[in-house]
Amino acid sequence: MADPRRVTAALIVIGNEILSGRTKDANLPYLAEQLNQRGIVLAEARVVRDEQDAIVAAVNACRTTFDYVFTTGGIGPTHDDITAAAVAAAFDRPLIRHPEAESMLRAFYERTGRELTAARLKMADTPEGATLIENRISTAPGFQVENVFVLAGIPSVMQAMFESLAGQLEGGAEVLSRTLSADIPEGTIAAGLQTLQDAFPGLEIGSYPYFSEGRPGASIVVRGIDKAQLDAAVERLRVLMLELGGAPVEGNRAG
Amino acid sequence: MADPRRVTAALIVIGNEILSGRTKDANLPYLAEQLNQRGIVLAEARVVRDEQDAIVAAVNACRTTFDYVFTTGGIGPTHDDITAAAVAAAFDRPLIRHPEAESMLRAFYERTGRELTAARLKMADTPEGATLIENRISTAPGFQVENVFVLAGIPSVMQAMFESLAGQLEGGAEVLSRTLSADIPEGTIAAGLQTLQDAFPGLEIGSYPYFSEGRPGASIVVRGIDKAQLDAAVERLRVLMLELGGAPVEGNRAG
Numbered sequence: 248m249a250d251p252r253r254v255t256a257a258l259i260v261i262g263n264e265i266l267s268g269r270t271k272d273a274n275l276p277y278l279a280e281q282l283n284q285r286g287i288v289l290a291e292a293r294v295v296r297d298e299q300d301a302i303v304a305a306v307n308a309c310r311t312t313f314d315y316v317f318t319t320g321g322i323g324p325t326h327d328d329i330t331a332a333a334v335a336a337a338f339d340r341p342l343i344r345h346p347e348a349e350s351m352l353r354a355f356y357e358r359t360g361r362e363l364t365a366a367r368l369k370m371a372d373t374p375e376g377a378t379l380i381e382n383r384i385s386t387a388p389g390f391q392v393e394n395v396f397v398l399a400g401i402p403s404v405m406q407a408m409f410e411s412l413a414g415q416l417e418g419g420a421e422v423l424s425r426t427l428s429a430d431i432p433e434g435t436i437a438a439g440l441q442t443l444q445d446a447f448p449g450l451e452i453g454s455y456p457y458f459s460e461g462r463p464g465a466s467i468v469v470r471g472i473d474k475a476q477l478d479a480a481v482e483r484l485r486v487l488m489l490e491l492g493g494a495p496v497e498g499n500r501a502g
Numbered sequence: 503m504a505d506p507r508r509v510t511a512a513l514i515v516i517g518n519e520i521l522s523g524r525t526k527d528a529n530l531p532y533l534a535e536q537l538n539q540r541g542i543v544l545a546e547a548r549v550v551r552d553e554q555d556a557i558v559a560a561v562n563a564c565r566t567t568f569d570y571v572f573t574t575g576g577i578g579p580t581h582d583d584i585t586a587a588a589v590a591a592a593f594d595r596p597l598i599r600h601p602e603a604e605s606m607l608r609a610f611y612e613r614t615g616r617e618l619t620a621a622r623l624k625m626a627d628t629p630e631g632a633t634l635i636e637n638r639i640s641t642a643p644g645f646q647v648e649n650v651f652v653l654a655g656i657p658s659v660m661q662a663m664f665e666s667l668a669g670q671l672e673g674g675a676e677v678l679s680r681t682l683s684a685d686i687p688e689g690t691i692a693a694g695l696q697t698l699q700d701a702f703p704g705l706e707i708g709s710y711p712y713f714s715e716g717r718p719g720a721s722i723v724v725r726g727i728d729k730a731q732l733d734a735a736v737e738r739l740r741v742l743m744l745e746l747g748g749a750p751v752e753g754n755r756a757g
Contacts, residue, residue: 263708266544267679268534269723270710270757275549279523289521291556292549294530297708301546324689325709325720326696366692401711424522434579437621441581453518453552454580455525456656465580468524502525 254419255290256282257309261302261320261330262400265294273402274319281409286418286472287315297321302333310337310395315416317409320400322389324366330397331390335374338392345373348388355386381411420472425481428457428500429493430464439487440467447480449473455501464493466501509674510545511537512564516557516575516585517655520549528657529574536664541673541727542570552576557588565592565650570671572664575655577644579621585652586645590629593647600628603643610641636666675727680736683712683755684748685719694742695722702735704728710756719748721756 258278264270272294279289290313295301302321309316321330335342348371356363370387373379380389380396382404389398389408398408429436433456444452450471457464467484471477488495513533519525527549534544545568550556557576564571576585590597603626611618625642628634635644635651637659644653644663653663684691688711699707705726712719722739726732743750 263706263725264710264723265530266534266547267538267725268531268544269754271531275520276523276526279521283522289523290551292521294547296545323709323711325692326699327708361687362690364689364693366696367689369692432616434619434622435617437580437624438619441621444581451518453582454578455519456578468519470518470522499524 254287254315254417255313256287256315256317257290257313258292259302259305259309259316259318260292260294260400261297261318262294263297263327265320266296274398274400274405277402277406278317278409281413282416282418283422285413285416286421287416288422297327297329299329299333299336302330303337306334306337306395310393314394316395318395318397319405322370322387322397322399324364324370328369331372331374334392334395334397337395338374340374340376340392342372343375344368344371345377345379345390348373348379348390351386351388380408383407383411422470422472423474423477424468424470425477425497426466426468426499427481427484427488427495427497428464428466429488429491429495430459430462431488431491431493432456432463433465435491436465436467436487436493439491443480443483443487446483447471447476449476450480452480455499457501459500464500466499468499509542509570509672510568511542511570511572512545512568513547514557514560514564514571514573515547515549515655516552516573517549518552518582520575521551529653529655529660532657532661533572533664536668537671537673538677540668540671541676542671543677552582552584554584554588554591557585558592561589561592561650565648569649571650573650573652574660577625577642577652577654579619579625583624586627586629589647589650589652592650593629595629595631595647597627598630599623600626600632600634600645603628603634603645606641606643635663638662638666677725677727678729678732679723679725680732680752681721681723681754682736682739682743682750682752683719683721684743684746684750685714685717686743686746686748687711687718688720690746691720691722691742691748694746698735698738698742701738702726702731705731705735707735710754712756714755719755721754723754
């Protein structure tokens with residue numbers, strides 16, 4: 248689907264806690280859906296450790312391959328929060344104390360009566376030339392350098408940051424999606440699906456198996472930006488399912 | 503933690519359904535825990551689309567960087583199941599019909615009275631020279647080429663495959679973990695944590711914030727292979743938390 252209107256993004260999840268299995272990432276599904284609504288395809292995701300070399304390698308691989316890159320995690324006040332320094336290294340820019348971010352933190356901690364420790368001030372550090380991303384939940388901002396958007400790992404804060412930057416994203420056409428399900432094993436419908444995919448090269452057809460009361464079935468997801476093509480493919484899919492003895496229903500049944 | 507006993511692994515999750523947000527990956531947390539028990543660190547994960555170039559790039563980047571690589575997804579009978587062909591391309595080996603896999607599928611479909619369609623036979627295709635990985639759930643096997651293990655995406659099948667291969671994995675020392683939590687904001691404990699990390703460079707100290715009844719706290723996770731070091735660090739952490747007015751409790755409170 249090498250469409251000129253296809254705009255792509257990558258997500259880099261930063262954090263040992265995800266790779267140890269301790270914390271389940273919740274940012275990928277949110278970002279996938281939000282980007283999709285704006286006509287941006289989440290084309291890859293990576294989960295990397297809190298190690299500068301790993302973050303630099305992922306940021307540099309992704310920012311040259313995809314239109315947008317989002318990182319989550321590693322922007323707090325503790326020693327294991329090294330995302331800002333790593334992104335600075337990836338862009339070969341110095342890490343500076345961002346004056347506007349510092350002012351925001353000073354005002355916030357003055358207002359709340361808590362001490363602005365050196366550790367908390369670290370949250371004002373960004374690569375030189377970064378643009379801040381507002382954090383209306385807990386003040387410490389994210390930031391943007393070129394096509395890389397650095398966001399918090401905590402889902403509520405990540406989502407608030409995304410909402411504040413989303414207006415800037417230029418998407419392509421929204422990817423539409425329809426799903427038909429029927430109690431037909433994948434191995435039975437596979438040949439017909441291949442024919443259907445060949446007939447509609449501009450669409451993406453995915454097959455997801457399920458078991459319902461011990462009987463195998465498949466949910467077939469058809470995605471694309473051309474609504475007429477999408478509807479035509481789904482009608483042919485419905486006929487295919489009927490021919491194979493299935494009772495197609497609109498919607499997903501696979502897990 | 504450049505420890506000679508550190509054995510590393512990467513996970514490559516293959517599937518548009520994960521990147522569209524439609525399906526939540528459940529294999530990463532399972533694999534992280536299983537590997538950890540065997541002294542293998544899950545050091546990176548990638549989620550890539552059902553596109554050959556993307557799979558080849560990820561497999562080749564990871565198999566030269568990490569001791570073990572696991573892939574999940576894309577080994578079913580339908581047109582969008584291209585993992586075997588992509589892994590063959592990554593190793594520059596021909597894709598062949600594996601005789602043993604074919605025999606297994608023929609016996610299975612004969613026994614169940616279902617038709618062994620061409621699509622189902624595709625599940626016997628592997629790169630030349632691959633070793634099969636048993637699938638006691640639904641027969642169609644995974645396979646191994648050098649340090650790359652190709653597993654199913656459906657969690658129950660993936661887990662059965664992992665269990666059948668796990669005996670072959672050579673791990674390092676098991677990574678032990680202890681966690682102390684206290685109602686101390688990260689910005690308050692950060693300086694002490696940095697000192698602690700500096701004093702125990704062989705351990706990995708992670709800080710995860712939480713809110714409890716509106717009060718900020720932090721769960722501090724200490725991980726390492728040396729139990730004496732680990733226990734010593736945790737005792738120093740306990741003293742640090744008490745000094746900062748917290749009431750440390752063993753265990754995790756962060757989400």
